[in-house]
Amino acid sequence: MGDVRATAQVAARIADDLARHGERPALRSATGTLTYAALDRRVATARDQLAALGEAQLVRLRPAPTIEFVVAWLAALTGGHATLLTHDDGLARAYGASVEHAGGHWLTTGSSAPRLHPDLRLLLSTSGSTGSPKLVRLSADNLDANAAAIASYLGLTGDDVALTTLPLDYCYGLSVLHSHLLAGAAVVLDDRSVTDPALWERARTEGVTSFAGVPYTFDLLGTAGWPELPTLRQVTQAGGRLAPDRVRALAGQGAREGWELVVMYGQTEATARMAYLPPELAATHPATVGVAVPGGAFRLEPVEGAGDGVGELVYSGPNVMMGYAETPADLALGSGPDELRTGDLARVTSEGLVEIVGRRSRFAKLFGQRIDLDRVQTLLGLGGYDAACAESVDGRQLVVAVPGRPDAAHLADVAAAAADGTGLPAHAIRVVGVADLPRLPNGKLDQQALARLESGPTPVVDSPEASIARLYARILGHPHVTADQSFVNLGGDSLSYVELSLRLESRLGRLPADWPDRTVAELAARLAPGSPRRNPVWARVDTTIALRALAIVLIVGSHTNLWVLLGGAHVLLAVAGVNFARFHLTDEAPRERVRRVARAAARVAVPSVLWIGAVALTRGEPGWRTVFLLNDLLGSRDWSEPAWYYWFIEVVLLLTVGAGLLTAVPRVMAFERSHRFPLALGLAVVALVPRYAAVLASYDGDVIHSTLFVAWLFLAGWAAAVARGPRDRTLVTAVLLAGCWGFTGDTARDLLIIAGVVVLVWVRTVPWPRLLVGPTGVLASASLYVYLTHWQVYPWFETRWPLGGLLASLAVGVLAWQVVNRAPAWVPSLRLRPSHYAPVQPTDEEVR
CATH class of the missing domain: 3.40.50.12780 (ANL, N-terminal domain)
Incomplete structure (x- = not known):
């Protein structure tokens, strides 16, 4: 020619x-x-x-x-x-x-x-x-x-x-x-x-x-x-x-x-x-x-x-x-x-x-991307799906053939896995169920026959908006999510935030900082061709997720005597403040704000009371104040074991409910909407007064585990979440440094808290090894349950095998979290999200 x-x-x-x-x-x-x-x-x-x-x-x-x-x-x-x-x-x-x-x-x-x-x-x-x-x-x-x-x-x-x-x-x-x-x-x-x-x-x-x-x-x-x-x-x-x-x-x-x-x-x-x-x-x-x-x-x-x-x-x-x-x-x-x-x-x-x-080769050119068909098949195989791939005859779709006459649900799962593995929009993937894969006389796959496949039961292909709306519905438990709704106005909170942010990052790449406030339609638009390519080695993880996972590991590891790195729980107080501002200070009526805060509090309080109550019934301790999370309100000012074991849960509940009720007062709500940062920073400064008054008065009670003396951490986290620009963040940092320095009486502990909160204030997302994103998401999601259960797990290993105590505590906490996720529908306040949805386990190919 x-x-x-x-x-x-x-x-x-x-x-x-x-x-x-x-x-x-x-x-x-x-x-x-x-x-x-x-x-x-x-x-x-x-x-x-x-x-x-x-x-x-x-x-x-x-x-x-x-x-x-x-x-x-x-x-x-x-x-x-x-x-x-x-x-x-x-x-x-x-x-x-x-x-x-x-x-x-x-x-x-x-x-x-x-x-x-x-x-x-x-x-x-x-x-x-x-x-x-x-x-x-x-x-x-x-x-x-x-x-x-x-x-x-x-x-x-x-x-x-x-x-x-x-x-x-x-x-x-x-x-x-x-x-x-x-x-x-x-x-x-x-x-x-x-x-x-x-x-x-x-x-x-x-x-x-x-x-x-x-x-x-x-x-x-x-x-x-x-x-x-x-x-x-x-x-x-x-x-x-x-x-x-x-x-x-x-x-x-x-x-x-x-x-x-x-x-x-x-x-x-x-x-x-x-x-x-x-x-x-x-x-x-x-x-x-x-x-x-x-x-x-x-x-x-x-x-x-x-x-x-x-x-x-x-x-x-x-x-x-x-x-x-x-x-x-x-x-x-x-x-x-x-x-x-x-x-x-x-x-x-x-x-x-x-x-x-x-x-000629096993590559397809779809939507401006060169797709290695053999690698797609390998990725699907690693996910447990037997399939073969080809480029469609018209060059517009990736054809995925699944043998064995699979049902529609299985085909839908294969379609989702193929979309995650290739980065192609869902409508560019045609999944076809067949009795057997078409082959040539020599036994090799018949690529031309694969490319022509059109018959058989195929899953409904979602548009980007429909795909993300379905993801929101599954994680947040809403029967119907529309394109004009967002994570915040759907009632999302810190418990569902971890899973959804990682799932979205796997589909969209790096998320904008304000994604919880963006509508499904706005996020779906980021699936258009030309969005930044996702790094195969590193991902961007929200700082609060990374801190939650790191803090729970530090807490449990310190209790098992594997190391002594204290201060993780206090960093988590600031994280809780950030999440309060993100998910509870929405533009809604006072009554709805109270309902939102009550639902969030119940998701923490109900499993906590049930677990601690079960421990008390079987072991005879702790006492009723601990079971009902009332030690900080009704107990001695000088906590001791095991009363202080659950101090963090009590403090977070009291501060979340208190801040929620305060900001539900109509005049306070109006002021908060027009002066978000000044209100939060002002409350944090006021909350420092008891902390310093205790020092000046030589107070001999437990300062570092009591709501009155640690509220400034939560409130400063709130201020960090609404800070706009370097000036605001500098002011929040100054308040946190003033509160942290000398707070615990242990310089190393104070420095760890300072490091955590400074990162929280100044860094919205952190680079994270992609292979660790899945485990990080699981630990962050399960952190409440790890904290609750580890007191009964690590003592079995503490003196003989500290590392085993850490691993066992994390495993039991994750297991408890998964059990709660699968709680029956008649325990809505116990469940973190719909029982049919799997826990966060994004693979290397899913998160980009």
Whole structure:
């Protein structure tokens, strides 16, 4: 088969002499417009500042649709440095990034740059969520050639205005920026979802002439409604195959409304684009990807058994990558082969148009992601699911075949596991039950037959909103959750917060700090293509979850004499204050606030009273005040064993109920809503008075275990939760330091408390090894039950095997927690959540 060629490309540089476009608008952001002349000056300044740090740096940039990012990227590009575009901190560390950009400044990381090839300019990740991390190495020539080719076949001019509808660490999204800068056009920088009407309102105001989309973009627009853009002249599509009927429909719509649809084909390995379908052919040849981009060429490599006229598509052109990088040493390598074997099987139509008909390898390209089908099967197998995978014939779905005629519930579980393992939206996964997996005569799986599977019982595929709503319903015990509801207004509390936050993180990646207040619909929007890729090694865990898990381990380990690290319970008091502010200070009527606090108190008090009562009945102690959690109110001011064993539970209950009743008073509620931080901080300061009065009066009672003297910790946690900005957090920190210093009489204990509360105030989420996320979530969720039961467990091991005492105590507490989770429906106040829902055990693949 001969070459399939297009016209020669235009030779130009993306960022050379930006000032040649003068005062034409280059970048339009929410903060204003930057002209090409101004952009050129800012890039030159940033380039000079970067040069002062040394030559040939490996620059790590976090991509974002902002002027600051674009300036930093162009400065690194024109300054001769190599840039790694990624949100993944682990990837940046693994490759030894030596410089980062933050807050408008270049910052050294402390690492020396690895050896870099002088032509290397850009590193982009190409593997999907189920592939091993691998980077594509691109040169300045690759970038310039591809941008010039795109600008040429799209006919871009200085009058065009593009909108950033795709992320800038995605080669397609970045190519939009490059090609428009090359043509002297304007780019509107915006990070809102295509389902957000405000995005399109701004697009109309800015006179946007084009936007780019992947197949899912058009699915979203089909649901949310096509935007009205009078100035629109062009819509481009790539990132996966769009069904021919959809191409034909969009082309027809464009013809009626005065804009063109340009279907394109590419891979990161070819910088961005390899082929485009001339818009006048979209309606008549919707199944093809068209012709090679200017300067590029295709040929077909024969493949045995592929069929007549079908072969592997091989591309050549100046935009073919330098090669892959799998280790830092690979960054010094020169260019590899001039050709790119795409892995796609294709044929050429009689009109000379390329048509992709399948994949040669066991990789699928769906929603802009490269999916390793064999790895998906392995992940499903590890989860206990026998299944086989293929890419559907139309290239729009992952087909998962499950043998043995499984029922609908089993298919739904497989669908959920496949979605978690791939990061694909649920509707992109087709799970089919079959009697037996289709196989070839040689015993191998019949990939073509798998790809065609459509019959059999298939589970209902949830939309992102429906999937998250169902997750909320299962964890929070609500029979029906709507898209406009949030965790807070559904009555979520600290007990359900742990499980739900980890489950959401597994689906969405890093969560915004205010996710409990965001609606299901707002969170579902984060499942759109282009959300940051999830780190395969590290996750972000809410600080309160990490502190709960660490504190309970420190508490039990200290009691078993494995170590002596006291103070964990006092850190948990501050955590309880944070959670009180998060989950109980909602915008609701006073009566509903009282009900909410009462429900939360019952979930702690009921299992505590039942357990302690059972212990008292069998052992004759502790006394009735301890059983009913009244020691702090009615007992001696000088606690002793075993009365003080459960002091923490008593204090948390008293403070939660007291604070809830106080803030349910209408005038206090009104003041709290308008002065959240001053009220919380003021109460914390007032609560320090008894703590210092006890010192001045030489009080001989138990200060560190009594509500009156430790309330400041809870209240300061409340203040930390509502603090806004560094000034507020500094004030909270000052109050906590004033209370902690010298509080327990043990410097080491005071320092541990200080460390815990300072982290709580200043750090919202912490990096956490992904393998430990599951155990951490379980310990945090079960911490109440571990605390309750460990007093009866560890003494059996205390003198002989302290580590065994810790492990046994944790195991018994987790078991008790699971038993309570499965309590019958007639004990609603005892259950933490619906009895049918499994405990938190996110796997390495689930949490990203």
